[in-house]
Amino acid sequence: MTDKFGRTISDLRISITDRCNYKCVYCRTGNEGAQYAELPFADYLRMARVAVSQGISKIRLTGGEPLLRNGIVDFVRDLAQLRTPRGAPLDIAVTTNGHLLADLAAPLKAAGLSRVTVSMDAVDAALFARITRVPNGYDKVLAGIRAARAAGLDPVKVNCVLLRGFNEDQIIPFGKFAREEGVVVRFIEFMPLEEDRRWSPEIVVRLEEILAEMARFMPLEAIPLAERVQGAAASGMPDAAQHANSETARRYRFADGIGEIGIIAPVSHPFCGHCSRIRITSDGKLRTCLFSLRDHDLNGILRHGRAASLSDEQVDANLAAFLHAAIERKEERHHIGEPGFMQPSRSMVHIGG
Numbered sequence: 495m496t497d498k499f500g501r502t503i504s505d506l507r508i509s510i511t512d513r514c515n516y517k518c519v520y521c522r523t524g525n526e527g528a529q530y531a532e533l534p535f536a537d538y539l540r541m542a543r544v545a546v547s548q549g550i551s552k553i554r555l556t557g558g559e560p561l562l563r564n565g566i567v568d569f570v571r572d573l574a575q576l577r578t579p580r581g582a583p584l585d586i587a588v589t590t591n592g593h594l595l596a597d598l599a600a601p602l603k604a605a606g607l608s609r610v611t612v613s614m615d616a617v618d619a620a621l622f623a624r625i626t627r628v629p630n631g632y633d634k635v636l637a638g639i640r641a642a643r644a645a646g647l648d649p650v651k652v653n654c655v656l657l658r659g660f661n662e663d664q665i666i667p668f669g670k671f672a673r674e675e676g677v678v679v680r681f682i683e684f685m686p687l688e689e690d691r692r693w694s695p696e697i698v699v700r701l702e703e704i705l706a707e708m709a710r711f712m713p714l715e716a717i718p719l720a721e722r723v724q725g726a727a728a729s730g731m732p733d734a735a736q737h738a739n740s741e742t743a744r745r746y747r748f749a750d751g752i753g754e755i756g757i758i759a760p761v762s763h764p765f766c767g768h769c770s771r772i773r774i775t776s777d778g779k780l781r782t783c784l785f786s787l788r789d790h791d792l793n794g795i796l797r798h799g800r801a802a803s804l805s806d807e808q809v810d811a812n813l814a815a816f817l818h819a820a821i822e823r824k825e826e827r828h829h830i831g832e833p834g835f836m837q838p839s840r841s842m843v844h845i846g847g
């Protein structure tokens with residue numbers, strides 16, 4: 495599937511629940527719970543199957559907190575049965591806060607999960623609790639990361655959102671953490687996607703600043719494209735060159751060759767020009783950009799098919815046509831920081847990051 499700007503759409507994120515067990519200060523108000531429904535797994539599976547038949551080769555499960563959803567292991571097993579039109583298995587990933595990962599990492603790997611990304615915004619237990627507003631989470635998340643590595647979900651990626659005046663002192667500690675724990679730490683610039691309105695350009699800790707701070711610990715070198723393509727191919731990525739080209743993170747290794755970090759810089763260095771992503775929310779709405787002002791009611795096509803007793807083939811054809819039509823209208827880019835920027839119609843936790 496390609497959009498009108500010539501971008502190939504190969505990457506689908508599915509939020510399988512709107513619930514979350516953390517209340518991260520930069521993401522949620524702390525007063526509100528889930529706001530949107532969950533669909534039965536069979537419905538997500540059907541949407542995924544049709545999307546894969548149209549060219550999706552990577553699926554990431556997210557939320558809310560995806561590990562809260564009972565049945566996720568079976569769902570991953572079902573996704574792992576799907577094949578691209580060329581007969582290749584999918585790349586299946588999960589983004590999680592890691593709180594429940596210690597017990598689930600091995601079953602998820604056995605079910606066919608390819609990779610896991612754990613969100614973690616401090617490597618200091620007290621600061622971690624202040625950010626998540628949950629006591630004693632740090633040890634659980636660390637155990638989850640270690641269990642994921644032990645289960646063979648390598649390389650485990652750890653995503654950290656930096657906020658000025660709050661956790662920007664964690665840059666070097668995270669560099670050390672990446673090296674000690676054998677994980678890839680990726681810093682994400684804070685985007686205006688929170689439930690309450692905290693974002694300002696000043697809070698964003700930008701790419702150059704992160705690099706300069708990390709260089710005080712140890713110099714970094716950018717990982718060349720050829721090496722990234724080779725790495726993606728070696729890890730079984732369905733289309734390694736396309737994957738390496740549309741990677742969101744700028745990737746660096748430490749000068750002594752031990753440890754990798756990445757920086758995802760949607761604010762200071764937007765990467766919309768090679769965006770390959772679409773998202774399905776927990777209630778079955780298709781979103782073509784994190785900053786979409788509207789969503790597309792994919793689940794409505796399923797509901798209509800059932801109400802009108804359409805054949806399975808007809809419903810699948812309708813879902814496919816709907817996907818193509820929505821992708822045709824995919825936004826060219828986001829407008830963060832520009833005059834007239836409008837907050838999207840949902841915040842990150844209710845879209846699926």
Ligand code: SAM
Pocket residue numbers: 514520521556557558559560589590591592611612613614653654655682683684685686687688842843846847
């Ligand atoms: N609960 C799961 C988790 O914690 O990874 C999945 C959902 S969470 C919304 C997905 C990711 O979005 C997390 O890494 C989180 O840090 C990130 N995130 C949330 N709000 C953000 C924002 N305003 N800007 C950048 N990243 C954000």
